[in-house]
Amino acid sequence: MGNYDYSKLLDRAEGTFSKSDKRESRLKIPEPETMGEGKITIVRNFGEIVDMVNRDPRHIAKFLMKELGIGVTQDGNRLTINRKVSPQAISEKIRQYMDTFVVCYECKSPDTEIRRIGRTDVMFCKACGAQNPIRGAGTGRTEENKVEEGRTYNVTVSDVGQSGEGKASLYGVTIIIPGGKRGDEVRVYIKKIRKGVAVGEVIKEKK
Ligand SMILES: [Zn+2]
Numbered sequence: 051m052g053n054y055d056y057s058k059l060l061d062r063a064e065g066t067f068s069k070s071d072k073r074e075s076r077l078k079i080p081e082p083e084t085m086g087e088g089k090i091t092i093v094r095n096f097g098e099i100v101d102m103v104n105r106d107p108r109h110i111a112k113f114l115m116k117e118l119g120i121g122v123t124q125d126g127n128r129l130t131i132n133r134k135v136s137p138q139a140i141s142e143k144i145r146q147y148m149d150t151f152v153v154c155y156e157c158k159s160p161d162t163e164i165r166r167i168g169r170t171d172v173m174f175c176k177a178c179g180a181q182n183p184i185r186g187a188g189t190g191r192t193e194e195n196k197v198e199e200g201r202t203y204n205v206t207v208s209d210v211g212q213s214g215e216g217k218a219s220l221y222g223v224t225i226i227i228p229g230g231k232r233g234d235e236v237r238v239y240i241k242k243i244r245k246g247v248a249v250g251e252v253i254k255e256k257k
Contacts, residue, residue: 077102077160079148082140091135097127099144103152104160113147114140119202119239119253133239139200156180197223199243202253207234218250225250 079102085092093099100107111124114131118139121132131140151173154162159177164184166172171184197203197220205218207230216230218238225248227238238250 077148077153079103079141079144082137082144084135084137084140086134089132089134091131091133091140093129093131093140095127096124096129103144103148105147105151105164109151110144110147113151114143117143117146117201119237135200142198142200150185154178154180155182155185195221197221197225197240197243197248199240199248202237202239203250204235204237205250207232207236222246223248227252 080095080098082096082099083094085094096107100110103110107124111122111129114129115122118131118133118135123130123132148160151164152160152162154160154173154175154177157175157178157180159175161176162173163176164171164173173180173182173184175181203220203225205220205225205227207216207218207227209217209219210230210232211217211226216227216232216234218225218227218230223243223246225238225240227234227236227250229252230236237253239253240248240250242249
């Protein structure tokens with residue numbers, strides 16, 4: 051609840067301080083409305099989100115799948131994710147998607163389209179005319195050297211804690227990996243992170 055008020059305050063401040071910068075406010079991405087059913091998460095308003103993002107829903111779904119490291123199924127207005135994911139984590143991913151594929155890197159206008167030129171996806175901005183190859187295309191995350199909840203990373207278990215849990219260290223964060231053995235190279239999904247310590251669940255062993 052506190053968070054909600056805080057973000058409202060921020061929105062208001064934005065409206066006050068950057069009147070000239072209306073472009074982003076045009077793009078109010080709806081908060082994901084999620085529904086948990088056992089181990090899956092259903093985003094009920096995925097269709098609305100897609101409408102705002104204005105890109106192929108399959109492309110967005112694929113991005114989420116890659117970023118979350120789990121299967122997702124898109125079915126009309128609904129998106130089903132094969133794991134429990136918080137609306138915040140989904141929101142964060144959508145924002146990341148916007149930053150990568152929708153919002154012009156130069157003028158921040160969302161009025162862009164992606165065209166494939168040769169082997170490169172290029173973002174064309176209708177507002178300022180900028181043409182930029184999509185950043186980090188192929189990985190979607192090359193420039194964020196940061197451990198974040200809801201993302202997946204390749205790590206090597208470098209240590210084992212007192213209760214036998216594996217530990218790895220990445221970008222200054224200690225990742226606790228239940229079941230990880232020293233020397234294991236694994237791909238982990240970050241379930242929680244707090245104060246420089248994260249809990250990662252092994253998705254698959256990297257052989
Ligand atoms: Zn632009």
